[in-house]
Amino acid sequence: MFKKILVALDNSAHRQEVFQKALDLAAATGADLMLVHVLSAYEEGSPGIPIRSYQAYYPVLEDSTWRLYQKRWEEFEAQGIAQLRQELDRAKAVGVSAEFTQATGEPAATICHVAGSWGADLIMVGSHGRKGLSELLLGSVSNYVMHHADCSVLVVHHNKGTLTAPVETAVAGTTA
Numbered sequence: 001m002f003k004k005i006l007v008a009l010d011n012s013a014h015r016q017e018v019f020q021k022a023l024d025l026a027a028a029t030g031a032d033l034m035l036v037h038v039l040s041a042y043e044e045g046s047p048g049i050p051i052r053s054y055q056a057y058y059p060v061l062e063d064s065t066w067r068l069y070q071k072r073w074e075e076f077e078a079q080g081i082a083q084l085r086q087e088l089d090r091a092k093a094v095g096v097s098a099e100f101t102q103a104t105g106e107p108a109a110t111i112c113h114v115a116g117s118w119g120a121d122l123i124m125v126g127s128h129g130r131k132g133l134s135e136l137l138l139g140s141v142s143n144y145v146m147h148h149a150d151c152s153v154l155v156v157h158h159n160k161g162t163l164t165a166p167v168e169t170a171v172a173g174t175t176a
Contacts, residue, residue: 047072108144
């Protein structure tokens with residue numbers, strides 16, 4: 001059974017549902033949890049990408065704009081850490097051994113890297129259900145993780161207020 005479960009958490013509305021599924025599984029199996037949040041300029045609540053000045057010949061950030069962006073990014077980082085600490089406390093309150101990390105970068109590749117470094121034997125990741133153009137433009141973190149992770153992957157889907165994990169897409173690496 002699974003002993004080390006990495007749960008990838010973002011700032012979506014489904015974060016707590018994904019966390020609760022991971023917590024329930026870890027409690028049932030006696031597994032350790034690694035809570036991972038990857039800071040990205042494209043994530044909900046992010047300050048985004050800094051605005052560049054068009055007055056300069058070479059595009060450089062104006063000093064005041066850069067300071068404002070740095071302040072917003074630091075607040076974004078602090079909010080992420082605070083949320084991870086709350087989830088860590090919830091895990092420990094039910095007797096689940098847990099730790100967390102927050103990194104900056106491309107979410108899918110970072111999740112796979114952290115999972116490999118930590119020795120995870122399962123990654124749990126939520127799905128936003130993107131299709132078509134939005135998936136093409138924004139990508140699919142869960143799809144990337146399923147195809148690049150060195151361990152099993154459980155994709156937690158959100159469907160009309162309830163979470164399900166369809167067998168045919170939920171666990172990668174454990175079926176033929």
